[in-house]
Amino acid sequence: MIPLTVLAFVAAVGLGLWKIFQGYITRSPLDNIPGPERTSFWQGNYGDIYHRHAWNFHDRARELFGPVFRFWGPLGTRGLYVFDPKALNNIIVKDQHVYEETRWFISWNINAFGLGLLSTLGEHHRKQRKLLNPVFSIAHMRHMTPIFYHTTHRLRAAVASEVGRDSAEVDVLGWMGRLALELIGQGGLGYSFDPLVSSARNSYGDAIKDYAPLLISMQLWRTFYPYVYDYVPLSVRRFFAPLVPARNYQRIREIINTMDYHSRRIFREKKAALEKGDEAVLMQVGAGKDIMSILLKANMEAADEDKLDEDELIGQMSTLVFAATDTTSNALSRIFHLLADHQDVQDKMRAELMEAGPDGEDIPYDTLVALPYMDAVCRETLRLHPPVNSMARETREDVVMPLSEPIVGRNGEAMSEILVPKDTLILVGIRACNRNKALWGDDAEEWKPERWLAPLPEALGGAHVPGVYSHLMTFLGGGRACIGFKFSQLEMKVVLAVMLRSFKFLPGKREIYWNMGGINYPTAGKESDKVCMYLRLEPVGPQ
Structure with a gap:
């Protein structure tokens, strides 16, 4: 007679093998959706x-298969790549409770940032967002302008010293990353990370800049991370983590530890200042008007059921810094890269800015945000080159996805909706x-800021693209729109207003290649791993 332990072991192995290989054996409703062939078993x-x-x-794939197509995931799983506007409305707005963030996204972000906005779901997420919205x-x-x-004038002075009276090639990406970190530091946390002088380096800034490029190399591992997170005790994970023989994984561990250390230290300082009273708060960077100071005060005054605990507040700090640094700086x-390649557009922007703020004076908030040509350049760049290419969602139950226009299945029949099984990975095609x-229109692949100065195509109005900003994704x-998009827009416009009235941006001698990543980023050539973007700068006025 076979011992029960042997039977249990055989059953467990059999179940494990079935879980691994069932995707290759079973049929799916998505098999009828056209899409690329898998390139790896x-x-x-x-x-x-x-x-x-x-x-x-x-x-x-977008050109061949249209606004919805099937792709293959690991171990025979199927996913859908979607940019059909009606389907996006259901994913992002109408049925957003069904199309939630993926389990790997949530568990990975809890590990990386703590319980911030990028790490919570459902009512927990709405509670955090309610406190942060104001x-x-x-x-x-307006108060942050x-x-x-x-801060941007400090950057201008540092760059001016690097450029001198003639011209010089400058790592624009490096300076933009340092500036973005300092702006979210002062405006978001009431803390100064960087004096913005050429010789200074910041471990926090370097960590954040390295994080996004590493993520894409870890995607397959991240997909299976929920199983590690759910079934392996924290003590065991902590013991084995330093032993993982993967250079990128170990660098990510260093980055996460650096972010956590700084967030906890800043939180302790802010909490201590609040407990000492208004005078101590006013002595801090930002004089208590920064996002976290206001959030901490609001949290102290909130009803018990709406309060966030300390780990959640610390999680918001790490999340804010990461989300506001790389996306905006990139x-x-x-x-700036596009303006260097299109001198006519740069000249028009500079002329508009010079008229709005002669003699280098700061342009008031209401005037700045209403400048039509600069606004058109920002919108068109964010349309054609969004910092993030796609976002993943995962169906929590079987759901019917309606389509704007019917698609033809592999069986030759037209479909106006798709039955999407539970646990299907959905890639929202932002770009x-x-x-x-x-x-x-036919010129959708071209960078044309002027399109925003004329009526937009009629098709856009009827499509109801569910983006929170200018018909863009x-x-x-919906409920997971970027909460800081106004912060990002203001930052971009202030930086452009200051820098374009001080410098002319020209192509440099070094190649610039934009890589697809968790956040798209430039390197010094297609095969280079050096994250940078050098342009030649010339002074255009008194420095």
């Missing part, structure tokens, strides 16, 4: 989708939607 199309050189795969209002952005100007770098020729929409 184990990874499916992950190696094509999550790769720094994946631009051609994404663009070709500090990202337009009224509060002087902080933005003061978007600004992209704008693909922003470049959809059916909505934006760049900042997403």
Whole structure:
């Protein structure tokens, strides 16, 4: 007679093998959806989708298969890549409770940032967002404008010393990253990270800048991370983590530890100042008007059921710094890169800014945000080159996804809706939607700021793209829209207003190649790992 332990072991192995291989054996309703063939037995199309050189795969799949197509995930799983506007409305707004953040996204972010906005779901997320919303209002952005100007003038002075009286090649990405960290530090945390002088380096800033490029190389591992997070005790994870023989994984551990150390130290300082009273708060950077000071005060005054605990507050700090640093600095770098290649557009922007703020004076908030040509340049860059290419969602139950236009299945029949099984990975095509020729016209792939100075295509109005910003998916929409998009817009416009009236941006001698990543980033050439973006700068006025 076979012992029960042997039977249990055989059953467990059999169940494990079935879990691994069932995707290759069972049929799915998604098998009828056209899409690319898998290029790896184990990874499916992950190696094509999550790769720094994946631009051609994404663009070709979009052109070949249209606004909804099936792709292969690891171990025979199927996913859907979606940029159909009606389907996006259901994913982002109408059925957002069904299309939640993926388990790997949530568990990884809890490990990286703690319980911040990027790490919570459902009612927990709504509770946090309710407390945070007021500090990202337009009224509060007005109060932050002087902080933005003061900090950006420090950057201008540092760059001027590097450029001198003639011209010099400058790592614009490096400076934009340092500036973005200092702006979220002062405006978000009431803390100064960086004096913005050439010789200074900041371990926190370096950590954040390295984080996003590393993520895409870890995508397959991140997909399976929920199983480690759910089933391996924390003590065991902590014991084995330093022993993992993977250089990128160990660098990510260092980055996470650096972010956590700084967030906890800043939190302790802010909490101590609040407990000492208003005078101590006023002595801090930002004089108590920063996002975290206001959030801490609001949290102290909130009803018990609405309060956030300390770990959640610390989680918000790490989340704010990460979300506000790389995305905005990389978007600004992209704008400067485009302006260097389009001198006519740069000249028009500079003329508009000179008229609005002669003699280098700070342009008031209301005037700055209303400048039409600069606004057009920002919108068009964020349309054509969103910092994030796509966002993942995961169905929590079987759901029917409606489509704007019918698609033809592999069986030759038209479908106006798709039955999507539970646990299906959905990739929301941010860049693909922003470049959809059916909505934006035949010139959707071209960078044309002037398109925003004329009536937009009629198709956009009827499509109801669910983005929170200008018919674009760049900042997403619905209950998980980017809460800080007004902060980001103001930062970009203040920086452009100061820097373009001080410098002319020209192409440098070094190659610039934009890589696809968790956040898209430039390197010194296609095969280079050096994250940087050098442009030649010339002074254009009194420094």
